[in-house]
Each structure stands twice: as structure tokens, then as C-alpha cells.
Amino acid sequence: MPEGILCNKxxxxxxxxxxxxxxxxxxxxxxxxMKLLDVDTPALWATIQKSLKSxxxxxxxICARCGMCADSCFFYLANxxxxxxxxSYKIQSTLGDMVRRKGKVDNAFMHYAMxxxxxxxxxxxRCGMYCPFGIDMGVMFSYLRGLLFxxxxxxxxxxxxxxxxxIYRAQMDVTTDDWVETCGWMCEEYEEDxxxxxxxVDKPNADIIYTVNAREVKHYPEDLAEAAILFHLAxxxxxxxxxxxxxxxxxxxxxxxxxxxxxxxxxxxxMERLKPKRMVVTECGHAYRATVIEGPxxxxxxxxxxPVESFHYVEWVAEALRTGKLKIDPAKRIKxxxxxxxxxxxxxxxxxxxxxxxxxxxxxxxxxxxRPCGEHNFCCGGGGGLNGIGRYREQRNVGLKVKxxxxxxxxxxxxxxxxxxxxxxxxxxxxxYHIGIRWSFLKPLLLKMVIVPEHLRPEE
Amino acid sequence: MFKKILFATSASPxxxxxxxxxxxxxxxxxxxLIVFHVLGIPTHGFSPFVTxxxxxxxxxxDPDYVxxxxxxxxxxxxxxxxxxxxxxxxxxxGVPHREILRKARDEDVDMIxxxxxxxxxxxxxxxxxxxxxxxxxxxxxxxxxxxxxxxRPCTTCWKLFxxxxxxxDLSKASGAAFLWAARLARExxxxxxxxxxxxxxxxxxxxxxxxxxxxxxxxxxxxxxENLYLPQLKGYEKVTVMVREGVPxxxxxxxxxxxQADLIVxxxxxxxxxPEQALLGSTVEQVVLRSACPVASVNRLDKTVDTSA
Amino acid sequence: xxxxxxxxxxxIAFSVFFFGLIWRFVWYIRGLNWQLDRVSxxxxxxxxxxxxxxxxVSWLIPxxxxxxxxxxxxxxxxxxxxIGIIITPIFLLGHNLLLEERWGFRLPALPDPVADTLxxxxxxxxxFIMLRRIALPEVRILTTFYDIALLLIVVTxxxxxxxxxxxIGDYSFWLIAHILSGEIMLIAVPLTKLSHALLFFLxxxxxxxxYGIKRGGMKSQGLPW
Ligand code: SF4
Ligand code: SF4
Ligand code: SF4
Numbered sequence: 001m002p003e004g005i006l007c008n009k010x011x012x013x014x015x016x017x018x019x020x021x022x023x024x025x026x027x028x029x030x031x032x033x034m035k036l037l038d039v040d041t042p043a044l045w046a047t048i049q050k051s052l053k054s055x056x057x058x059x060x061x062i063c064a065r066c067g068m069c070a071d072s073c074f075f076y077l078a079n080x081x082x083x084x085x086x087x088s089y090k091i092q093s094t095l096g097d098m099v100r101r102k103g104k105v106d107n108a109f110m111h112y113a114m115x116x117x118x119x120x121x122x123x124x125x126r127c128g129m130y131c132p133f134g135i136d137m138g139v140m141f142s143y144l145r146g147l148l149f150x151x152x153x154x155x156x157x158x159x160x161x162x163x164x165x166x167i168y169r170a171q172m173d174v175t176t177d178d179w180v181e182t183c184g185w186m187c188e189e190y191e192e193d194x195x196x197x198x199x200x201v202d203k204p205n206a207d208i209i210y211t212v213n214a215r216e217v218k219h220y221p222e223d224l225a226e227a228a229i230l231f232h233l234a235x236x237x238x239x240x241x242x243x244x245x246x247x248x249x250x251x252x253x254x255x256x257x258x259x260x261x262x263x264x265x266x267x268x269x270x271m272e273r274l275k276p277k278r279m280v281v282t283e284c285g286h287a288y289r290a291t292v293i294e295g296p297x298x299x300x301x302x303x304x305x306x307p308v309e310s311f312h313y314v315e316w317v318a319e320a321l322r323t324g325k326l327k328i329d330p331a332k333r334i335k336x337x338x339x340x341x342x343x344x345x346x347x348x349x350x351x352x353x354x355x356x357x358x359x360x361x362x363x364x365x366x367x368x369x370x371r372p373c374g375e376h377n378f379c380c381g382g383g384g385g386l387n388g389i390g391r392y393r394e395q396r397n398v399g400l401k402v403k404x405x406x407x408x409x410x411x412x413x414x415x416x417x418x419x420x421x422x423x424x425x426x427x428x429x430x431x432x433y434h435i436g437i438r439w440s441f442l443k444p445l446l447l448k449m450v451i452v453p454e455h456l457r458p459e460e
Numbered sequence: 461m462f463k464k465i466l467f468a469t470s471a472s473p474x475x476x477x478x479x480x481x482x483x484x485x486x487x488x489x490x491x492x493l494i495v496f497h498v499l500g501i502p503t504h505g506f507s508p509f510v511t512x513x514x515x516x517x518x519x520x521x522d523p524d525y526v527x528x529x530x531x532x533x534x535x536x537x538x539x540x541x542x543x544x545x546x547x548x549x550x551x552x553x554g555v556p557h558r559e560i561l562r563k564a565r566d567e568d569v570d571m572i573x574x575x576x577x578x579x580x581x582x583x584x585x586x587x588x589x590x591x592x593x594x595x596x597x598x599x600x601x602x603x604x605x606x607x608x609x610x611x612r613p614c615t616t617c618w619k620l621f622x623x624x625x626x627x628x629d630l631s632k633a634s635g636a637a638f639l640w641a642a643r644l645a646r647e648x649x650x651x652x653x654x655x656x657x658x659x660x661x662x663x664x665x666x667x668x669x670x671x672x673x674x675x676x677x678x679x680x681x682x683x684x685x686e687n688l689y690l691p692q693l694k695g696y697e698k699v700t701v702m703v704r705e706g707v708p709x710x711x712x713x714x715x716x717x718x719x720q721a722d723l724i725v726x727x728x729x730x731x732x733x734x735p736e737q738a739l740l741g742s743t744v745e746q747v748v749l750r751s752a753c754p755v756a757s758v759n760r761l762d763k764t765v766d767t768s769a
Numbered sequence: 770x771x772x773x774x775x776x777x778x779x780x781i782a783f784s785v786f787f788f789g790l791i792w793r794f795v796w797y798i799r800g801l802n803w804q805l806d807r808v809s810x811x812x813x814x815x816x817x818x819x820x821x822x823x824x825x826v827s828w829l830i831p832x833x834x835x836x837x838x839x840x841x842x843x844x845x846x847x848x849x850x851x852i853g854i855i856i857t858p859i860f861l862l863g864h865n866l867l868l869e870e871r872w873g874f875r876l877p878a879l880p881d882p883v884a885d886t887l888x889x890x891x892x893x894x895x896x897f898i899m900l901r902r903i904a905l906p907e908v909r910i911l912t913t914f915y916d917i918a919l920l921l922i923v924v925t926x927x928x929x930x931x932x933x934x935x936x937i938g939d940y941s942f943w944l945i946a947h948i949l950s951g952e953i954m955l956i957a958v959p960l961t962k963l964s965h966a967l968l969f970f971l972x973x974x975x976x977x978x979x980y981g982i983k984r985g986g987m988k989s990q991g992l993p994w
Contacts, residue, residue, distance in 0.1 A: 007962055022522065022523075023522060023523060024522075025522045025524060025525075026522075035877045037884060051805055053800040053801065053802050053805055053806070054796060054797045054798075054799070054800025054801060055800065055801060055806050055972075055975055057800070058968050058971070058973065059847070061962055061964075062964065062969075063794040063962075064962070064965065065902075065908070065911035065912055065913065065916050065918075066843075066847075066908065066911075067905065067907045067908035067911055068836055068840055068843070070907040070908075071839065071840075072836070076907070081906075081907065082912065083906045083907045083910040086907045086911060088911050089911055091911050092911070108907060128976065129835070129836070129992070129994065130835070130836040130839070131836070132828055132836070132847075132969070133969060133973065134824065134972055134973050134975070134976030135967075135972070136976060136979075154902065167912070185562075187559075188604075189602050192760075215502070215503075218502075218554075219502045219554050219555055219558065220555065220558070221558065222558070257825045289949050293983060293984065294807055296809075297803070297807035297809075299806055300804065302803065302809060302811070302812065303809055303812045303813075304803075304807075304808070304809030304812060304813075315988075322848075326853065339892055348984075348985075348992075349984045349985065350984060350985045351984065351985020351986060351987070351988040351989030351992070352985070352986065352989070353989060354989065372835075374993070375985075375992055375993060376993075378837060388503075389502070392482060395920060424503045427503070451848065
């Protein structure tokens with residue numbers, strides 16, 4: 001059978017396809033069909049020839065096979081230094097072989113490549129910092145994911161995820177109505193506590209356009225309310241777009257570049273439409289990576305910049321604290337030892353290390369760095385979509401060990417984690433390894449310690 | 461008064477007592493009852509897994525799973541469902557308090573009934589305190605309609621209530637609690653006991669007040685109640701007013717005992733205690749944990765006055 | 770034989786070496802694609818140049834990066850090996866005399882003992898690099914025959930040159946072997962992954978620009994390599 005009903009080379013573009021996939025519990029039938037899925041080798045080779053340019057070819061070719069990338073990969077460390085987890089080995093045995101064989105690979109090879117690309121690499125890009133040639137396996141695995149996606153070899157959850165973006169321009173089935181309605185709801189629920197609280201939708205020319213992660217809308221709208229309250233306290237002139245509010249991109253995890261483009265274009269269109277001064281995105285790492293760092297390239301913006309200047313939430317918080325828009329009550333600062341999870345996506349790959357440090361200096365009295373930290377921090381263990389793939393649960397859980405040990409070594413019981421994915425991974429690691437830690441986004445912490453200006457307090 | 465009721469259940473024995481009341485209300489008040497169960501707590505980041513609220517296990521949700529949970533609910537409440545006609549069973553995935561609030565809002569219900577979901581039994585609370593805190597507390601805080609929490613078997617049918625204690629603290633929210641209690645009292649012809657506790661711990665911290673001061677304070681409060689609240693009763697006679705000093709939750713429980721209360725009504729104070737940090741929880745939670753009768757939490761004016769008339 | 774290896778073959782070897790590298794250079798630059806690589810090379814040039822320079826310089830300095838410091842022993846081997854390979858042949862007295870004789874110019878020459886030390890150190894480093902390849906499982910799994918062959922191709926000219934210069938064994942045999950293996954090495958540079966002699970700089974510049982322009986260079990002091 002060349003193409004399955006569920007597992008095939010066609011991306012999900014209709015609600016019917018999406019429903020059919022969703023109805024297949026844990027992707028059982030999907031993965032069965034995948035075992036029979038044919039590889040379209042001429043197409044694969046044609047794609048490789050078109051898109052594999054000198055940078056990646058050079059990386060594949062000149063790799064000195066020196067193994068200096070080995071210890072940089074948390075998977076290698078977490079798996080007791082298993083040599084097959086050496087980044088160079090992982091990429092050479094997949095993408096490397098695929099190129100050497102001129103795309104003439106079979107179904108078993110594609111399975112191996114898929115399992116490697118999604119369960120043995122989170123695209124955290126740490127290895128690239130440790131290779132003398134700057135060979136970045138994260139970048140290459142991301143490229144490989146694109147090839148695999150085009151051939152239909154993609155984990156079930158990510159096929160669905162990318163379909164969601166294609167259909168709803170969001171990672172979940174949240175419609176424009178749902179979203180606008182949720183904004184109103186949150187405003188209603190919190191306005192008594194915060195007089196004058198607003199949730200402006202589609203206000204033109206605001207200073208800030210705020211964009212979010214669909215999971216906040218669907219399951220955790222408090223997060224939206226908290227953001228609104230903090231903007232309100234800081235006296236910001238802000239808004240959210242009714243369309244183009246979703247910043248995340250499961251399509252990026254899936255390697256669905258067409259889906260990626262569609263997704264970010266919806267956000268950029270909102271920027272063009274509402275003409276805000278700048279954009280702020282919620283506490284999500286890959287969302288920022290997708291829409292701000294990589295997005296302009298998918299959308300074909302030659303300068304590599306988003307239409308308006310874009311900021312991660314930690315940048316906004318650091319600025320608000322620095323300029324005194326938000327003031328912290330010194331008595332309420334975090335007294336206990338606390339550490340910070342540096343997300344690969346906005347720290348290593350977007351240079352925001354200092355923002356995080358600055359924030360911690362305002363809110364914590366006993367801030368403890370993980371070792372290593374900043375740009376050199378290890379991935380939480382759940383990046384690149386891995387958190388959400390049932391097929392690779394085991395591999396993910398093993399990978400969490402590195403972060404567990406890093407956190408334990410700090411002695412801190414509280415982990416600040418302004419990234420949805422890292423947050424989940426840390427929650428899961430507590431669930432699995434029971435090390436007695438708590439973890440939090442920034443917003444709830446800030447809300448507890450910020451000084452509410454006299455005129456914004458509710459009258460009793 | 462109750463046309464549409466949302467019974468939020470964890471579909472476990474904790475909610476059995478609440479179930480009886482909810483189904484009873486459906487019967488006696490001719491209300492529409494929505495039995496609603498939130499079956500899984502999702503993750504923050506991308507993941508299809510949810511944590512099953514009852515077992516704490518990881519599950520992947522699909523339509524079959526939801527159907528299966530509904531079937532379970534049908535079995536659980538088979539007895540109660542027997543002689544009902546206006547009941548729907550529904551299940552959803554999400555964070556329990558959030559989905560309950562969403563449902564209540566979508567359906568514009570007149571009242572939410574739920575079990576105590578006390579911390580030890582509430583998997584959501586103990587396993588994921590960072591995520592949910594206490595479901596009940598959050599529902600009580602966020603709901604626009606009254607929330608009735610039932611932790612012990614309720615012996616009296618609502619129609620036969622004869623004593624309702626309403627705890628007030630002169631805030632806007634407790635004004636709403638008062639109005640709702642008054643409406644209910646009038647409807648079932650019960651005694652309304654207005655009660656206020658002067659919180660010694662909560663007022664000026666560290667200052668020990670003299671007995672005279674306390675008494676003077678009590679007198680002022682009493683005066684306020686008489687001026688502000690009693691006129692709103694528009695002549696309803698079966699009312700008492702009582703002001704005492706002490707820890708609010710202890711005093712209100714004592715009062716409920718003395719009056720053989722069938723229902724305690726109070727406002728859930730949003731800024732009272734930070735729900736994440738308070739180990740003992742808010743006054744409402746304290747009262748719920750210990751009260752022999754149902755406790756209604758009312759914070760907002762919605763649903764407190766009869767709009768149908 | 771001597772005539773041949775120092776005449777036509779030398780011409781061929783040097784031509785392949787230089788033109789090969791020029792071709793590599795052109796091929797690499799032309800293959801850069803702002804959209805596929807997702808780096809806007811043509812914009813924010815200041816950040817790009819800064820990023821590229823930091824990326825190259827940090828890695829050229831022994832122990833200049835986290836990685837070099839992490840693998841401190843191997844780093845020593847790498848630098849000794851590469852310094853030996855580059856410095857010795859260029860500044861060797863014998864080579865410069867030849868240069869003067871043929872082309873009429875010469876570079877400053879290394880004193881013999883220094884050249885000898887560099888050569889020996891380089892060969893010892895090569896030996897340990899080879900042993901490391903076999904000993905460490907994480908490197909063994911990466912190693913192919915190709916890697917070992919390249920190491921031999923690089924070490925042979927030094928080994929033969931050393932023997933010839935110190936007149937150990939048959940001088941003229943070792944001399945010809947030396948010249949021949951040197952030429953093989955020159956030819957191999959552009960044709961094999963020894964091309965990293967050039968591509969190291971290009972690849973480092975590229976990732977430096979990547980970080981400098983796109984991945985945070987505009988919002989931080991630059992990536993601490
Ligand atoms: S560090 Fe770089 S050159 Fe060395 S094996 Fe890893 S990828 Fe290859
Ligand atoms: S990108 Fe990260 S996870 Fe992937 S191979 Fe490199 S270090 Fe390992
Ligand atoms: S989940 Fe967090 S730590 Fe992991 S790759 Fe993503 S940003 Fe990095």
C-alpha cells in the first residue's frame with residue numbers, strides 16, 4: 001500500500017482529515033499504516049538537491065568525527081553516554097546517509113530517521129556551540145524533519161498539530177469567536193478585583209500588541225487575565241488582535257514549512273492591520289522562536305525582522321521593572337532559594353539571557369544559577385515537540401534526568417520557567433522523579449509581589 | 461429560583477452527597493440539571509496527554525474515552541437518574557475549575573452544586589497544586605452565580621429549609637450573599653439569621669483591643685446591619701441579627717450549630733487569602749470542611765434577584 | 770623521478786590545491802541562501818561581521834571557548850597538531866631555500882630545533898588522536914576508514930620529511946617519498962574534508978553571522994562561545 005488513509009504524504013488541510021486523525025486513538029492505525037508507507041525516492045532526492053545548500057552540505061562533509069559534540073547533548077548524558085546518542089552520529093546516520101544514498105532509502109530507514117529526529121533530538125542547538133566547525137545538529141534535524149514530513153513520516157500528534165495550524169491558524173481548535181469571547185470572559189471575571197481592567201481587542205495603533213499560546217485560551221485563560229492585569233498595572237496601552245493572535249507553531253516542530261508560513265503570516269497581517277508600536281509574546285519559548293526568530297524567513301521578509309519590533313515576555317517584564325512601570329514590594333520578594341530555567345529558544349537562540357537575570361534580581365533574594373546556565377543551559381528535555389509525542393514518552397522521561405540533576409544541584413525548590421514547554425517538562429519531571437520542587441511562570445509570581453498603585457485598588 | 465443547575469462532579473464518592481441534593485433540586489424545583497464532569501487536566505505546553513482527575517493516570521483523550529467516561533457517570537448515577545427527565549450528562553477535558561466556570565457561563569446557570577472536593581481527595585489539588593489549587597475555592601471565587609458546596613449528607617430537603625445563616629462582612633460581595641439568602645428564605649419561608657464576626661486577628665495586626673473597644677465596634681456593626689441590610693428585606697419578618705467577635709470561620713460554624721442551620725450562605729472573599737499559599741484555605745473552605753450543612757458561596761449580584769418577574 | 774615529482778607533479782599539486790580551494794570558496798559563498806539558511810546575510814552587516822569575527826577568533830585561541838576548555842586534553846592535541854601542520858612546512862629552512870632558489874624570495878625560517886620539536890610534537894599528537902579515536906566509544910562510533918586514511922595522508926609528509934632531513938635510512942628514497950606524500954596531501958586538501966582548512970573559516974563565519982544577525986546577536990553582547 002503506497003499511501004495510508006491516515007498516514008500519507010498529504011498534509012492535513014480539512015476538518016474532516018483532522019477529525020479522522022483525532023479519532024484514531026494514540027495514532028494506532030496511523031502508525032500501522034506508516035509501516036507500509038512508500039518512500040517517493042525521486043521526490044525526496046529532488047527536494048534534497050533543491051534545498052540542501054552549501055552550508056548543510058559542508059557541515060555533513062567536513063565533520064571531523066571528533067566527538068566534541070558528544071557531551072553537549074543532554075540525551076547522550078541522560079542515556080549513560082550511549083555512543084549512538086552522539087549528535088554527529090545521529091545526524092550522519094540519518095540525514096548523512098540519506099544524502100550519500102541520493103535519497104534511495106526505504107521505509108525502515110525512514111522509520112529510523114523519524115525516531116531519531118523526534119525522540120533523540122529536541123533541536124535545542126546546544127551541540128552547535130561545542131563543535132569546532134559550528135556544525136549545528138539542531139538545524140540539521142530541523143531540516144531533516146522537513147524532509148520526513150514531506151514523505152509522511154511524522155509523529156501522529158505533530159501531523160495533527162500542523163493540521164491545526166493550517167485549519168485554525170492556531171495549535172488547537174480555537175476559533176476567532178472562542179478567542180474574543182475568552183478575552184471578554186476574563187475581563188468580566190477579574191474586573192471587580194482590578195477596577196478599570198480592560199481587554200482591548202483590535203485596538204489600532206496601540207503601544208503593544210499581545211500574542212499568546214492557544215493553550216492559554218483553551219485551558220488556562222487565567223494566564224491571559226494575569227497578562228492583562230500586569231499590563232493594566234503598568235499602565236500600558238495594549239491590545240490583542242482578533243485574528244493572528246497565536247504565536248506558537250507546532251508546524252515548526254513537525255517540519256511543515258508551508259504550515260509555518262501560513263501561521264506566521266496571520267500574525268504579521270495583524271501587525272500590519274493594527275499598526276502597533278511593538279509586539280509582546282507570552283511566556284512561551286518556541287512561540288517566540290517561531291514567530292520572531294524564524295518566522296520572517298518563512299514569510300520571505302528579507303531583513304529577517306518581524307513587521308513591528310517583537311519582544312518576548314521576559315523582555316517586557318525586565319523593561320517594566322527597570323523603568324518602574326511595575327514596582328516590586330521588597331517585603332514580598334522570593335525569599336527561598338530559586339532557580340531559573342533558561343529556555344533554549346529565547347536564551348540560546350535569541351540572546352535574552354540578561355533579561356532573565358535582570359528580572360530575577362528584582363524578584364528574588366536568593367537566586368541560584370543552574371550549572372551550566374544562560375546560553376549554555378541544557379534543554380529541559382521536552383523541547384522540539386517531544387513533550388507531546390506519545391510514541392516517545394519513554395525517551396523523553398529518560399532525557400529529563402539531566403534537568404533533574406541540574407535543579408537538584410542548585411538546592412532550590414522553586415523553578416521559574418517562563419516557557420510553556422519547559423514548564424511542562426519540569427512538571428513532568430517532578431511527577432516522575434519526585435524531587436520535591438515547585439515551578440512557576442513569571443506572571444503569577446509578579447502578581448503576588450507587585451505594588452498596586454493607589455488608584456487601581458478596588459474600593460472596599 | 462433555580463431553573464438551571466450545574467452539578468459539577470468529580471464522579472467519585474466524594475460527590476455522592478452533593479449528587480443527592482442536585483438531583484433532588486431538579487425534581488422539586490423543576491429545574492434543568494446538567495451533570496458535568498471534567499475528566500482530565502491538560503498540560504501547558506504542547507501535549508495530547510491529560511491527567512485523569514480520578515485516577516491521576518496519564519491518558520490520551522479521544523471521543524471514545526469521553527464516551528466511556530460518560531457511560532461511567534451514567535452507571536454511577538443510575539439510581540438517581542431513574543426518575544428524572546430533565547438531566548443531561550456532560551464531560552469535558554480541561555482544568556476542572558476553569559471548565560466548570562466556562563460551562564456555568566455558557567449555560568447561564570442559576571446555581572452550581574458541587575462536592576467539597578477537599579484537598580486530600582482532590583487529585584487536582586494535591587498532585588497539581590500549582591495548577592489548580594483547590595477546585596472548589598476557585599469555582600467559588602470566579603462564579604457569577606451562587607455555588608453550593610455539600611460535603612455531608614443533607615437531611616433536609618431544600619423546600620423544607622427552616623434556618624438559613626448568612627455570614628456577612630459589609631463588603632459588596634457579602635451584600636450579594638445576603639440578597640440571595642433573603643430571596644431563598646422568602647421562597648421557602650425559612651428563618652434568616654444574619655451574622656457577622658468581628659475578626660480579631662484580621663483587624664489591626666498586633667494590637668490587642670480592650671473589651672470596650674470591641675463592644676463599641678460590635679454596636680456599630682449592628683447599627684450598620686440594621687440600617688443597610690434590614691430595609692432590603694421589605695418587611696420579611698423571620699430575621700435575627702447577631703454580631704460576635706472571634707475567628708470568622710469558627711464563629712460562623714458555632715452560629716450554624718446554635719441555629720440548627722440548614723444552609724450557610726457567605727461571600728467568598730477574593731483577596732482574603734492567597735489561594736496558592738494559604739495552607740488552611742479561605743474562610744469558605746474552612747467552613748465547608750467542617751460544616752454539617754451545605755454552604756453556599758455568593759459573590760456577585762447576578763442571580764440574587766428575581767429577574768423573571 | 771625527482772625531476773618529475775618536483776616538476777610537473779608539483780605544478781599539478783599546487784594548482785589543484787589553490788584552484789580547488791578557490792572553487793570551494795566560490796561554491797560555498799554562492800550556495801549561501803538567506804531564506805533556506807534563514808539568515809539575512811545581506812542586512813545588518815555590522816552584526817554579521819561582528820558575529821563572524823567573534824566566532825572565528827574565539828575558536829582560534831587555544832582554550833578560547835567553553836568547548837576547548839571542556840575537552841582540555843584533546844584541545845592540547847588539536848592545537849599542537851594543527852600548529853605543527855601549518856607552521857612547520859611554511860617556515861622550514863629547507864623549504865624556504867627551495868623557494869628562494871625557484872622564485873627568488875623566502876620567508877623567515879624556523880631554527881632547526883624548533884622545527885624538529887614541532888614536527889615530533891605534531892606526530893605524537895597525531896598518534897594520540899588516533900588512539901583516542903579507538904579508545905573512546907563516542908569517537909570510535911564516528912570513525913570511518915576515511916578518517917584514518919586522512920590522518921595518514923597528513924602525517925606521512927612530516928614523518929618522511931623528518932627521516933629524510935635527519936638522513937635516517939635511504940635519503941633519496943625518503944626525500945622522494947616526502948615530496949610525493951606532500952603533494953598527495955596538497956591535492957587531498959580541496960578534494961577531501963581536509964578542505965576544512967578553508968571551510969573552517971567559512972563555516973565558522975556563517976554560524977557566527979547566524980548568531981550575530983538572527984539568533985540573539987542584536988539583543989545581547991554576542992554568544993559566549
Ligand atoms: S564536534 Fe563537530 S566536527 Fe566533531 S564530531 Fe561533532 S559535529 Fe563533527
Ligand atoms: S540539538 Fe540538542 S538535542 Fe539535538 S543533538 Fe544537538 S544537543 Fe542533542
Ligand atoms: S522546551 Fe524549553 S528547554 Fe526544551 S528545547 Fe524548548 S525552550 Fe529549550
